Amino acid sequence: MISRRLFLAAAALGALAAAPLEAQVTINVVTAGDQNMVDYITDFLAPQFEKLNPGVRVRASGTGPGDAGSQKIYEKLAAQQKAGTQSWDVDVAVVHQKMAGTMVQEKLLAAYRNAIETGKLVTRDTAKRALGADVDGYVLPMFHSQTALAYNPAMVSTPPKTYDELVAWVKANPKKFGYNGIKGGMSGVAFVVGWIYAYGGMTEKLLAGPYDSNAKNAWNPSLASLKEFNKNVTLTPGNAGTLDALNRGEIAMGPVWVDMFYTWVADGKLPPTLKLQILGPGMPGQPMYYVIPAKAAQAEVAKKFVAFATSPQIQAEGIVKRFNWYPGIDAEHVKPQLDEKTWSKLFSDVTPKDLSEKGKPFPLGSYFTDILEAYERKVAN
Amino acid sequence: MSEPQAASRAPARDAGGAAPGLLLLAPALLTVVAFFLYPLGYSLAGAFRAADGAWTLANFAKSFELYSRDIVFTVAIIGLSTLLIALFSVAIGGYLTLGENRTAVAILRWLYRWPLFIPFIVAGQLMRAFLARNGMLNNALMAMDVLDPADAQSFLDWRGIVIAFVWKQTPFVALLVAGAMATLDRSTIEAARNLGAGRLRILVEIVVPQVRTTLVVGLVLSFVTMMSVLSVPLMINAQSPTMITVDMAFRINAYGDYGVANALGFLSCALTGAVAWIYLRHGIRERSRQ
Numbered sequence: 001m002i003s004r005r006l007f008l009a010a011a012a013l014g015a016l017a018a019a020p021l022e023a024q025v026t027i028n029v030v031t032a033g034d035q036n037m038v039d040y041i042t043d044f045l046a047p048q049f050e051k052l053n054p055g056v057r058v059r060a061s062g063t064g065p066g067d068a069g070s071q072k073i074y075e076k077l078a079a080q081q082k083a084g085t086q087s088w089d090v091d092v093a094v095v096h097q098k099m100a101g102t103m104v105q106e107k108l109l110a111a112y113r114n115a116i117e118t119g120k121l122v123t124r125d126t127a128k129r130a131l132g133a134d135v136d137g138y139v140l141p142m143f144h145s146q147t148a149l150a151y152n153p154a155m156v157s158t159p160p161k162t163y164d165e166l167v168a169w170v171k172a173n174p175k176k177f178g179y180n181g182i183k184g185g186m187s188g189v190a191f192v193v194g195w196i197y198a199y200g201g202m203t204e205k206l207l208a209g210p211y212d213s214n215a216k217n218a219w220n221p222s223l224a225s226l227k228e229f230n231k232n233v234t235l236t237p238g239n240a241g242t243l244d245a246l247n248r249g250e251i252a253m254g255p256v257w258v259d260m261f262y263t264w265v266a267d268g269k270l271p272p273t274l275k276l277q278i279l280g281p282g283m284p285g286q287p288m289y290y291v292i293p294a295k296a297a298q299a300e301v302a303k304k305f306v307a308f309a310t311s312p313q314i315q316a317e318g319i320v321k322r323f324n325w326y327p328g329i330d331a332e333h334v335k336p337q338l339d340e341k342t343w344s345k346l347f348s349d350v351t352p353k354d355l356s357e358k359g360k361p362f363p364l365g366s367y368f369t370d371i372l373e374a375y376e377r378k379v380a381n
Numbered sequence: 382m383s384e385p386q387a388a389s390r391a392p393a394r395d396a397g398g399a400a401p402g403l404l405l406l407a408p409a410l411l412t413v414v415a416f417f418l419y420p421l422g423y424s425l426a427g428a429f430r431a432a433d434g435a436w437t438l439a440n441f442a443k444s445f446e447l448y449s450r451d452i453v454f455t456v457a458i459i460g461l462s463t464l465l466i467a468l469f470s471v472a473i474g475g476y477l478t479l480g481e482n483r484t485a486v487a488i489l490r491w492l493y494r495w496p497l498f499i500p501f502i503v504a505g506q507l508m509r510a511f512l513a514r515n516g517m518l519n520n521a522l523m524a525m526d527v528l529d530p531a532d533a534q535s536f537l538d539w540r541g542i543v544i545a546f547v548w549k550q551t552p553f554v555a556l557l558v559a560g561a562m563a564t565l566d567r568s569t570i571e572a573a574r575n576l577g578a579g580r581l582r583i584l585v586e587i588v589v590p591q592v593r594t595t596l597v598v599g600l601v602l603s604f605v606t607m608m609s610v611l612s613v614p615l616m617i618n619a620q621s622p623t624m625i626t627v628d629m630a631f632r633i634n635a636y637g638d639y640g641v642a643n644a645l646g647f648l649s650c651a652l653t654g655a656v657a658w659i660y661l662r663h664g665i666r667e668r669s670r671q
Contacts, residue, residue, distance in 0.1 A: 068634075182631075244513070
């Protein structure tokens with residue numbers, strides 16, 4: 001009895017002590033991706049947002065890189081949905097495309113995009129479709145990253161503009177084109193996916209579905225030609241391996257992530273004379289999305305946070321200038337916020353027009369898996 | 382009240398001798414079971430399961446279909462590395478034991494252990510900058526006019542892996558071998574020397590046979606270590622075939638396919654198991670001789 005009374009008293013005291021803090025609202029922002037994503041929220045977004053909204057605290061945490069990181073966020077939300085919890089402990093999440101589709105289908109997300117101002121500034125169709133899944137209204141792209149062909153103008157005067165031209169060029173200049181296969185990182189994977197877009201003859205189907213498990217048999221000729229092509233290329237160890245080889249002048253060109261490329265140039269790890277362009281008919285890129293869970297405890301503050309994070313000013317300052325990513329909202333809205341130098345750096349080699357014409361999404365998850373395994377079977381084996 | 386108590390006291394007294402010992406052992410035993418044996422059994426069993434949980438050999442079929450070249454490559458690379466490690470560690474240990482130039486011996490003794498303190502991933506990164514076509518090695522050779530720039534080639538393939546493994550593991554085996562050599566009875570060496578044997582002959586015919594057990598143990602441990610390295614092949618070797626560890630990581634990261642990854646793990650367990658068996662048999666033979 002005594003202990004119970006004590007407990008009650010302690011609880012009352014606790015409540016009293018907590019009362020003045022009730023004005024304090026904490027939102028939990030959970031992000032997939034590398035540590036730099038968490039740092040971006042903690043060091044850049046949170047201080048500014050907290051300043052604008054007194055009494056609000058932003059708590060950021062990361063779940064790790066790649067689709068596995070998004071998978072963890074999905075599992076967390078799905079578990080709370082299953083348990084019938086009324087308010088979930090994630091207010092804003094940053095996820096990859098593959099998981100966004102699943103999360104929308106399982107009703108884990110709130111349709112918030114049209115409720116906030118910056119939702120109208122989004123133009124790319126990645127805001128509507130994520131790897132074939134309908135996510136319209138549920139997501140806002142935080143940024144787009146894109147793969148492109150980096151080349152050294154000192155070694156190539158007229159760089160190939162399409163995969164066809166690249167094939168001819170590689171034949172004439174053996175071992176001067178390098179990429180990292182499919183086991184050493186996503187820039188090589190993106191190059192292979194672009195190859196299938198160019199020669200597999202079913203790009204629309206790969207992007208929009210429906211999935212057909214027999215489709216992969218139709219890729220055999222294009223994979224055979226890729227095997228032939230590989231004989232004259234230099235295979236590099238990893239995304240960074242391609243950039244290193246470009247830096248040392250061992251190769252004249254290779255596929256890279258645009259943001260990684262510019263970061264390396266800014267750090268002095270690559271000569272600024274190197275240039276970029278997207279090979280036609282297209283090379284893949286991907287966004288990451290801001291999403292708000294269906295039963296986020298602080299949904300209103302969460303909406304404010306996403307609106308702030310996708311405002312032209314923040315997209316210019318944080319996404320473009322700090323990370324060399326392409327903005328999540330339409331670049332035209334971001335342009336007035338940027339100085340000429342930053343804008344021309346990001347958009348002089350690859351124009352917004354190139355991006356919209358040749359910047360393709362990755363294929364549907366199942367096709368994506370099939371492409372990788374077909375490569376292992378027919379090209380690497 | 383008192384009767385059941387008495388009944389329960391009796392067996393407790395019987396086990397009294399063993400109980401404290403078991404109690405002391407329990408945390409360690411539980412740790413081994415929970416964090417090693419259980420996950421090991423789980424992944425070994427996982428090699429024989431399909432995604433829906435049914436028992437199957439499909440994972441092995443796929444492993445052999447896609448990765449048989451990689452399995453052969455792995456064994457060949459590690460076999461070659463082990464051989465080179467044996468040669469170099471005997472050479473280093475031999476010079477430390479038989480070398481006559483004291484300064485050279487001192488320098489070698491100080492120098493050869495360095496790679497021991499460098500993690501594999503750092504070794505991988507070092508080799509990546511060192512062995513590239515326009516890397517440090519080739520640049521140095523070109524600067525010395527030993528190598529024509531047009532003939533420069535990249536060593537970032539199977540040769541790079543072998544170089545990294547040998548560089549990293551030789552000191553470990555050399556340390557064991559040199560220790561064993563230092564404890565040898567010098568009189569056998571002196572006797573051979575008095576009879577006019579050269580240093581190489583003394584090393585091959587007198588010293589190495591006496592430290593053979595230590596050498597084999599060191600090599601077996603190196604073999605098992607190298608089987609498990611992911612960073613070096615991932616960072617150095619871009620071509621296919623590649624090593625099993627890279628394929629395992631790829632199955633999980635790209636496909637979420639633990640089945641085939643486990644099957645590949647099972648195969649590498651089998652390979653290291655075979656080597657460990659040689660090691661154990663060797664140990665038993667030694668013991669029975671004593």
